[in-house]
Structures are given as structure tokens and as C-alpha cells.
Amino acid sequence: MGVDERAKNEPPPGPLLYEVIRNLWPLHRTIVRAVERELTGTGMTAGQHAVMDELHRAGPRTVPQLARLLGLDRQPVQRLVNDATTLGLTETAPNPEHRRSHLIRLTPQGEAAIRSIQEAEETELRRQLSDLTTGDVTTTLHVLRRLGEEFKDLAQNAPPHPTDRRGDPR
Known part of the structure; x- marks a missing residue:
């Protein structure tokens, strides 16, 4: 029996997809707690770990680029970067594409820390x-x-929720 034939005989995956989605939030929270436990004594937070991981994976980025990659707002990412910079793990570098938006990169200490x-x-x-x-x-x-x-x-693409008053012209 081929893959297409098997798919025709299987129940639709909708209920299983809901089960995956139901498990994502508690899984995320559990992973963050585990990462925080692993980082005990380093001075780093799980958020800084995520920023450093992205910089290690993708190279220097601006704060807005990091925010998009992490699916977060720019302001919290800026705070994470500032805190990592205070710890000596990240630093700013000139951005050849934009004068005012500096690149954030790992320091040698930050590179060694995230690699370890x-x-x-x-x-x-x-x-x-x-x-x-x-x-x-x-x-x-x-x-x-x-x-x-x-x-x-x-x-x-979702329309604003009826309780979201931000778009209300009143």
C-alpha cells in the first residue's frame, strides 16, 4: 500500500494537531525552567540564552532582526541584549547597512559560553x-x-479581537 493509499485510510489529523498544540505551551514553560536551572550560577537567563543561541547560529544581527527571528517584540529583546552586554557576552558593532542600527554580536566570552x-x-x-x-x-x-x-x-491576517480597543477610534 502506497503513502497516498495509507493517507486515505487514516483518520484526519485534526484531533492530533490539537493535541500537539495543547502540549506546546506547557512544553515551552518546562523547557524554559530546565534551561534556567542549567544556567544557575552563570548570571544568564533563558532569554539571554535564546538571543546568544540565535547569534551563534546566524551571526551578528540587529535587535529588530533578532526580535523577528525569536518572535518577540523589539523592546524585550533590547533588554536581553543590554543585560548580555553587561555580562560581557555580547557587544555592538557597526552596521555597514545602517548607521544608527548597530549589529549585535557575541564576544569571545559569549561565544565560548554558548558553545559550552x-x-x-x-x-x-x-x-x-x-x-x-x-x-x-x-x-x-x-x-x-x-x-x-x-x-x-x-x-x-486575523481581524482584531472584539475586546482589543487599540484600533478603536474613540
């Missing part, structure tokens, strides 16, 4: 989740990315 943290996290993930296959993780990433695309589109 990521190595420890990956080792722990491999140990704790050794029962998952590469296929399992690839499928999970596919589903999460699709959900992210759909919900981003819904969030951007």
Missing part, C-alpha cells in the same frame, strides 16, 4: 532521548514548522 552550554545540552538530550530516531525528529520539525507558518499567517 550547547555542547552540554546536546549531550544531555542525546542521553535522555536516545529512543528517538533521526526520522522522528525530522518529522517533528516538519510538523512544528508547518504549525508555525500557519499560526504566523493567522496571527498576521
Whole structure:
């Protein structure tokens, strides 16, 4: 039986997708708590970890670019960057594309810190989740990315909620 035939005989994934969505918020909160526990004694927060992870992955970025990549507002990301800079983990650099919007980059100390943290996290993930296959993780990433695309589109195109008074001309 081919993939298309199997899909025809399967129940629709709607209820399972709701179950995935129901699990995302508590999962996110649990991951943040676990990351915060891992960061105890470093002076870093989970938010700074996320900023540093993005800078490590994608290279120097402006605060607005980081905010978009992280799905956050610019102001909280600016605070996270300021705090990471105070810790000596990030620094500003001139932006050749924009005079007033500096690039944020990791310092050598920040690069070493995030690399060390990521190595420890990956080792722990491999140990704790050794029962998952590469296929399992690839499928999970596919589903999460699709959900992210759909919900981003819904969030951007949704009419304001009736209780949202920001657009009210009164």
C-alpha cells in the first residue's frame, strides 16, 4: 500500500494537531525552567540564552532582526541584549547597512559560553532521548514548522479581537 493509499485510510489529523498544540505551551514553560536551572550560577537567563543561541547560529544581527527571528517584540529583546552586554557576552558593532542600527554580536566570552552550554545540552538530550530516531525528529520539525507558518499567517491576517480597543477610534 502506497503513502497516498495509507493517507486515505487514516483518520484526519485534526484531533492530533490539537493535541500537539495543547502540549506546546506547557512544553515551552518546562523547557524554559530546565534551561534556567542549567544556567544557575552563570548570571544568564533563558532569554539571554535564546538571543546568544540565535547569534551563534546566524551571526551578528540587529535587535529588530533578532526580535523577528525569536518572535518577540523589539523592546524585550533590547533588554536581553543590554543585560548580555553587561555580562560581557555580547557587544555592538557597526552596521555597514545602517548607521544608527548597530549589529549585535557575541564576544569571545559569549561565544565560548554558548558553545559550552550547547555542547552540554546536546549531550544531555542525546542521553535522555536516545529512543528517538533521526526520522522522528525530522518529522517533528516538519510538523512544528508547518504549525508555525500557519499560526504566523493567522496571527498576521486575523481581524482584531472584539475586546482589543487599540484600533478603536474613540
